[in-house]
Amino acid sequence: MTSVNVLIVEDHPLIVESYKQGFEIVSKKQSIYFNIEIAHNLDDAIAVIDNHSYMNTCDLIFLDIQLPIGLNQKILSGEDLGLVLRKKYPKAKIGVITSLNDNYRLRTLIKNIDPEAVLIKNDLTPEELISAIQSIITRPPYYTSTVLNLLRKEISKDVHIDEIDRKLLYELSIGTKMVELPAILLLSKAGVEKRKRNLKVLLEVDDLSDRELILNAKQRGFL
Amino acid sequence: MINIFSSRNVGKLALFYSVCFLLGCSKKSNTNFSTTKYELDSFKESIEEVENLDNKIVDDSLRLSLLSKLSLKFLYADSTVFRYTNYKTIALSDQLGDSKILANAYWDLAYFYSNYSYLDSAYASYYKAYQNFRSIDDDYHSGKMMLNMAISQEKARDYIGSENSSFNALNFLPDHKIKDVYAVYNNLAIIYNGLDDFDSAIIYHKKAIDLAKQVGDQSLILNSLNNISVVYIENGFNTKALKYIEEALKTEDIKDNDTRLYAMILDNYSYAQFKQGNTEDFLKYSLEALRIRDSIGHKAGVMANKIRLAEYYLFKGDSTNAQLNLKTALSLAEDEKNSKYELEVLLKLQKIIKNQEYLDKYIALNDKLIREERSIRSKFARIRYETDAYIQKNKNLNERNIYLTIAALSLLALVSVIFFFQRQRIRLKEAQMQNRLKDSNEQVLSLLLDQQKKVELAEIKERQRISRDLHDGILSRLFGTRMALGFLIRQEPNSNAKNHVEELQAIEKDIRNLSHNLISTNFDSNDGIEKLIKKLIQDFNDHSDINFDLEISKEVKFNNLESSIKISIYYILQESLQNVRKHSLASYCVIKFTKELPNLKLIVEDDGIGFDAKTPKQGIGLKNLHYRINNFKGSMYIESDESGTKITYTIPI
Numbered sequence: 001m002t003s004v005n006v007l008i009v010e011d012h013p014l015i016v017e018s019y020k021q022g023f024e025i026v027s028k029k030q031s032i033y034f035n036i037e038i039a040h041n042l043d044d045a046i047a048v049i050d051n052h053s054y055m056n057t058c059d060l061i062f063l064d065i066q067l068p069i070g071l072n073q074k075i076l077s078g079e080d081l082g083l084v085l086r087k088k089y090p091k092a093k094i095g096v097i098t099s100l101n102d103n104y105r106l107r108t109l110i111k112n113i114d115p116e117a118v119l120i121k122n123d124l125t126p127e128e129l130i131s132a133i134q135s136i137i138t139r140p141p142y143y144t145s146t147v148l149n150l151l152r153k154e155i156s157k158d159v160h161i162d163e164i165d166r167k168l169l170y171e172l173s174i175g176t177k178m179v180e181l182p183a184i185l186l187l188s189k190a191g192v193e194k195r196k197r198n199l200k201v202l203l204e205v206d207d208l209s210d211r212e213l214i215l216n217a218k219q220r221g222f223l
Numbered sequence: 224m225i226n227i228f229s230s231r232n233v234g235k236l237a238l239f240y241s242v243c244f245l246l247g248c249s250k251k252s253n254t255n256f257s258t259t260k261y262e263l264d265s266f267k268e269s270i271e272e273v274e275n276l277d278n279k280i281v282d283d284s285l286r287l288s289l290l291s292k293l294s295l296k297f298l299y300a301d302s303t304v305f306r307y308t309n310y311k312t313i314a315l316s317d318q319l320g321d322s323k324i325l326a327n328a329y330w331d332l333a334y335f336y337s338n339y340s341y342l343d344s345a346y347a348s349y350y351k352a353y354q355n356f357r358s359i360d361d362d363y364h365s366g367k368m369m370l371n372m373a374i375s376q377e378k379a380r381d382y383i384g385s386e387n388s389s390f391n392a393l394n395f396l397p398d399h400k401i402k403d404v405y406a407v408y409n410n411l412a413i414i415y416n417g418l419d420d421f422d423s424a425i426i427y428h429k430k431a432i433d434l435a436k437q438v439g440d441q442s443l444i445l446n447s448l449n450n451i452s453v454v455y456i457e458n459g460f461n462t463k464a465l466k467y468i469e470e471a472l473k474t475e476d477i478k479d480n481d482t483r484l485y486a487m488i489l490d491n492y493s494y495a496q497f498k499q500g501n502t503e504d505f506l507k508y509s510l511e512a513l514r515i516r517d518s519i520g521h522k523a524g525v526m527a528n529k530i531r532l533a534e535y536y537l538f539k540g541d542s543t544n545a546q547l548n549l550k551t552a553l554s555l556a557e558d559e560k561n562s563k564y565e566l567e568v569l570l571k572l573q574k575i576i577k578n579q580e581y582l583d584k585y586i587a588l589n590d591k592l593i594r595e596e597r598s599i600r601s602k603f604a605r606i607r608y609e610t611d612a613y614i615q616k617n618k619n620l621n622e623r624n625i626y627l628t629i630a631a632l633s634l635l636a637l638v639s640v641i642f643f644f645q646r647q648r649i650r651l652k653e654a655q656m657q658n659r660l661k662d663s664n665e666q667v668l669s670l671l672l673d674q675q676k677k678v679e680l681a682e683i684k685e686r687q688r689i690s691r692d693l694h695d696g697i698l699s700r701l702f703g704t705r706m707a708l709g710f711l712i713r714q715e716p717n718s719n720a721k722n723h724v725e726e727l728q729a730i731e732k733d734i735r736n737l738s739h740n741l742i743s744t745n746f747d748s749n750d751g752i753e754k755l756i757k758k759l760i761q762d763f764n765d766h767s768d769i770n771f772d773l774e775i776s777k778e779v780k781f782n783n784l785e786s787s788i789k790i791s792i793y794y795i796l797q798e799s800l801q802n803v804r805k806h807s808l809a810s811y812c813v814i815k816f817t818k819e820l821p822n823l824k825l826i827v828e829d830d831g832i833g834f835d836a837k838t839p840k841q842g843i844g845l846k847n848l849h850y851r852i853n854n855f856k857g858s859m860y861i862e863s864d865e866s867g868t869k870i871t872y873t874i875p876i
Contacts, residue, residue, distance in 0.1 A: 014703030021710040066695050099698055101735065121702045122732050125724075126709035174742050175683060209780065 003033040004137065005054075007061045009045045009078065010038070010097070011068055019062060022129040032137070042070035045081055049088065058092050060136065061085060065098035065109070082113040095119060095136050103150050103221050104170040110147070116140035118147045153221035159202055161222065168195055169217045172210050273308050287315045291324045298331050305335060326355030326364065333368075337375060343602040346375040350606060354613075366395030367403055373410050379599040382414045389414070405434040405443060409450065416454050424454050442481055445471050449488050456491065461499045468492045486515040486524060494531050497538075505535055526552045526564045533571060542575055549575070562592050657847075668790040675755055686741045693738040701731050752781045752789045759797060760814065767804045769829070770811045778818040784876060791851050792825065795872060798844055799827040807831025807868060822857075825872040833863040 006023065010016050016038055023034045037054070039045035045067075049055060063085070065078035075081050082094055095117035100106055110118060117136045119128070123144035135142035143151070161169075164185055171184055181192045196213070199205075203216045217223045273293065280286040290312040297305035309332050316325040333348030353368035369392035376385035389411050396403050412427035428451040435443035448471040455464035471477070471488050478485050493508030509532055516524035529552040536545035549572050556565035566588055573581035705727045712720045753775070760773045781789065796814065803812050809831030817824045852859045857874040 012699050012703045014700065014707055018703060018706035018710060021707075066699070099694060099702070099735065102739070121698070122728065122735060124702070124706065125728070126706065126713050129706070209782075 003035060004060060005035045005037070005058045007037045007039065007045075007048060007058050009042075009062065009067070009081065010064045011040055012064075013040075015064075016040075018126070018129065022126065022133055025130055026133045026137075030134070030137075042067050042072060042075060042077075042081065046070070046072055046075060049081070049085065055089055055092070058089065060093045060095065062095045062097060063115075065096060065100060079109060079113065082109075082115065086113050093117075093136055093140060095132065095142075097121065097124070101146055102170075102173075102223055103153070104166055104223050106147060106150055107154070107166075117142040118144065120144045120146040122146070150221065157221065159220065161199065161202065165195060165199055166222055168192065169199065169214065169222055172196075173214045173217070173223050273304065273311060283315065283319055284321070287312065287319060287321060287324055290315060291327060294328055294331050298335060302335070305331075309335070322355045322359045323361075326352045326359070326361070326368075329355065330364075330368065333371065337371070340378075342375050342379045343599055343606070346372055346379075346603055347606050349375065362395045363397055363400060363403075366392045366397075366400075369395055370403060370407055370410070373407070376603055377410055377414055377417070379603065380417065380596050381600045381603050382417050384600075384603055385410065385414050401434050401438050402440070402443070405431050405438070405447075408434065409447065412450065412454070416457070421454065421458050425451065428454060441474065442484065445474060445477065445481065445484055445488070449484065449491060452488075452491055452495065456495050456498065459498075461495045464491070464495045465499070468495060482515055482519055483521050483524065486512040486519075486521065489515070490524070490528055490531065497531075497535060502535070502538070509535070522555060522559050523561060523564070526555050526559075526561065526568075529555075530564065530567060530571065537575065546572070546575060562588060566592065657850075661847075661850075664794060665787075665790050668793055669786070671755060671793075672752065672786070672789070675752075683742075690738040690741040693734055693741075698731060698734055698738070701727065701734070705731065752784075752793065755793060756781075756796065759793070759800070763800050763804065769804060769807075769809055771800065772811070772813045774813065775816045776818060779816045779823065784823075788855060788874065788876065791855065792823075792874065795848060795851055796825065796827070798848055799870060802844060803827065803829045803831065803868075806834065809867065821875055823874045823876045825874065826869065827872075828867065828869040830867040833865050833868050835863070 008016060008019050010019065020036065023036060026032065027034050037048060037058075039048050063078045063082055065082075067078050067081075069076055075084065078096070078098070082096060085092060085094060093116040094113060096109065096113065096115040097119045098106075098109070099121040100109070101120055101122065106118070109115075117132050117140065119132055119142075123146050128144060132142045132144075164187070168181070168185060171181060176184065178189075178192070181187070182189050185192060187195070196210075199217075200213055203213065203220065205212045205216050214223065273290075276286055276289065280289065290308060294305065294308045294312045297308050309328055312328040313325060313332070316322075316328060329348045329352035333345045333352060336342075336345035336348055349368045349371045353365055353372065356364040356368060369388050373385045373388035373392055376382075376388055389407050392407050393404065396407065398404070408427045408431040412424045412431060415421075415424035415427060428447060432444065432447045432451065435447050448467045452464040452467040452471070455461070455467070468488060468491055472492065477488070489508050490512040493505045493512065496502075496508070497505040509528060513525060513528040513532070516528060529548045533545040533548040533552070536542070536548065549568050552564060553568040553572065556562075556568055566585060569581050569585040569588065572578070573585060705724055708720070708724050708727070712724065756775075757773065760771050763769070763771045784792070800812070800814075803809055807829045809829035812827065812829040815824075815826040815828075817826070849859060852872060852874070855874065857872060860871045860873070862869045862871075
């Protein structure tokens with residue numbers, strides 16, 4: 001009987017319970033013993049991560065992206081935590097669980113953390129969860145259908161835009177004002193305007209307004 | 224010597240009368256007023272009749288005209304009625320300010336006085352006439368009056384004054400009035416003779432003769448010939464005197480035309496002959512002259528004749544006849560109150576008879592005459608002084624008037640300047656106020672826009688909060704519950720609760736989308752001007768009976784406009800709608816925004832009563848609209864008639 005150390009970072013007890021049930025089912029099926037540790041918030045999670053003796057034995061981490069902000073001023077979300085984990089303990093497998101479903105955020109998340117599993121909450125059912133746990137142990141990665149769709153679109157895309165353009169589109173889509181953009185994108189005002197104009201040419205948007213641009217970008221899977 | 228002196232006086236006298244006659248004639252033609260319904264000839268010469276005029280003719284100027292004519296008419300008739308009429312004429316014309324009639328009335332009066340030898344009164348009246356003619360710039364008559372004044376002075380032996388007046392008269396008289404100029408020269412000659420300036424007297428007499436010949440007036444020529452001969456006789460040039468007298472005697476019909484002048488010439492002729500030692504014909508001519516003078520009643524002539532006869536008899540040694548003639552002359556002179564002849568006669572009698580009584584009489588009379596002359600001269604001087612004072616007063620008044628005028632003008636200029644500057648200042652202030660109004664309007668609007676932005680920002684924040692709450696809280700709990708339920712029903716596969724769990728999953732998805740849309744609609748937000756415009760229209764709809772309708776065409780993007788243009792559009796719309804609400808009496812008004820590159824068009828159209836767009840009493844509202852629209856080089860076009868008003872604003876963007 002093999003033993004697997006699991007760390008679950010999740011603030012909702014109900015969801016934690018679901019995870020536990022999922023692991024129990026897999027444990028019964030494959031006679032694996034899961035040693036489950038739970039962190040209910042970012043502070044707890046940071047404390048566990050700092051425990052090297054435990055972390056060196058930790059095989060699997062299930063990480064919620066949306067977490068209440070704790071005392072640490074540098075690690076503000078599950079995403080930040082994921083980055084630290086990936087860096088400090090590259091051997092540990094990371095499964096990200098999130099309710100995010102916009103392409104831009106998911107793309108950056110996958111790109112930066114490169115998790116063994118990405119589970120979109122809306123896609124998730126008990127069966128999916130069980131499959132995900134099995135896959136992540138034996139043959140990662142595991143992506144739920146939303147993520148797969150994103151990747152498919154990404155591959156089949158004929159237009160390629162850089163990270164800053166993507167961020168620009170994203171910020172526009174969430175209603176960020178033009179005046180705020182230079183500070184966010186670290187560009188000059190003229191630079192922002194220029195990129196926007198280029199994007200409109202690239203995505204074949206005639207309209208002067210940003211609305212058409214955003215709608216087009218969404219359709220093409222940039223957002 | 225004395226005889227010569229007296230005959231000069233005779234000649235002078237004759238001259239005087241002839242001049243007066245001349246003046247009277249010209250005056251008649253000058254007072255040729257419009258005819259009235261009153262027949263002058265039928266007018267009775269009585270004070271009562273003149274008095275009645277006041278009641279008969281109410282119109283002052285008409286009455287004055289009639290009075291003036293009557294005054295002239297009575298001048299040659301009844302002296303009492305004349306004085307009364309003349310007095311009334313002077314009073315009325317003075318009251319009415321009619322200088323011409325007043326001058327003529329004084330002329331009549333002066334003529335009247337000089338006829339009665341009231342020299343000082345005549346002088347004063349002539350002077351008043353002169354003043355009135357001057358005041359109406361009648362140079363000819365002014366000169367004429369001056370001439371008459373000169374003659375009056377000469378008669379009073381005020382030679383220096385007369386000389387002055389004569390030259391004054393010459394200044395006024397126009398060259399073509401030769402007869403008057405002639406009279407002046409004649410007078411001057413007499414004056415110089417009186418002043419014993421023989422050469423000047425001869426020069427002026429010759430000038431007078433030239434003029435008289437120029438006119439061709441027989442009696443004037445004869446007068447002057449006679450006068451110059453008298454001067455020559457007086458100074459002992461009897462040959463020269465005879466030459467002129469003979470020239471005069473050659474004149475045809477001299478005897479019939481002017482018998483008095485003829486007698487005078489005849490007398491002078493005989494005397495000149497006698498003085499040259501040719502005594503043969505003296506008695507013949509002298510007695511002939513005396514006979515003529517006696518027959519026409521020329522008493523001064525008779526006296527002069529008798530004095531010369533006495534001289535002749537004395538020369539012949541016939542002292543009885545000489546005394547007889549002189550005594551006749553003396554009684555005649557005393558009767559006639561002719562002091563000059565009386566003096567001469569007394570002196571001659573005293574020389575012949577050596578009677579102390581004559582000498583005493585002579586001295587007394589001479590003293591009296593000197594006193595009289597002195598007093599009349601001082602009277603002239605007084606009149607002159609009064610004249611001078613009057614002129615000085617006038618001059619002072621004129622000067623004062625000039626100063627007053629200058630002062631008034633400079634005051635006016637000053638007031639104008641002050642007024643001008645005041646107006647400039649008010650205008651400047653007005654402009655400043657308008658600018659300030661504009662500024663504060665813009666401030667209000669930008670505050671409004673700021674407010675709108677803040678409201679929107681708050682709205683966005685609120686949406687984000689709701690979105691996050693939905694997403695992080697509710698959605699997570701829902702998800703957890705669904706998962707837990709999922710594991711629960713997993714043990715009972717046949718349960719149809721699975722459908723409900725799937726339904727839960729669908730709800731989750733809806734909430735997620737909802738949450739997402741809550742924020743993603745924000746990117747379509749704007750600066751709020753469109754909302755402000757909509758709100759403005761809503762306000763107008765709420766606060767008036769007019770139905771305002773807003774149409775914004777799709778291409779119009781308020782976001783891309785400069786903020787100053789946004790503000791102006793808002794202001795223009797507000798002003799236009801206010802005009803519609805206040806003045807149009809419309810029931811419907813449509814506001815359209817369209818884009819016609821490179822312009823944005825705003826049309827405000829109502830179905831009201833319209834206004835006159837061509838001659839608008841432009842209120843500050845309409846002016847401000849023009850000002851605003853001109854500010855960004857836009858244009859404003861107004862079409863208006865009874866069926867409504869349409870204003871099109873074109874704004875370059």
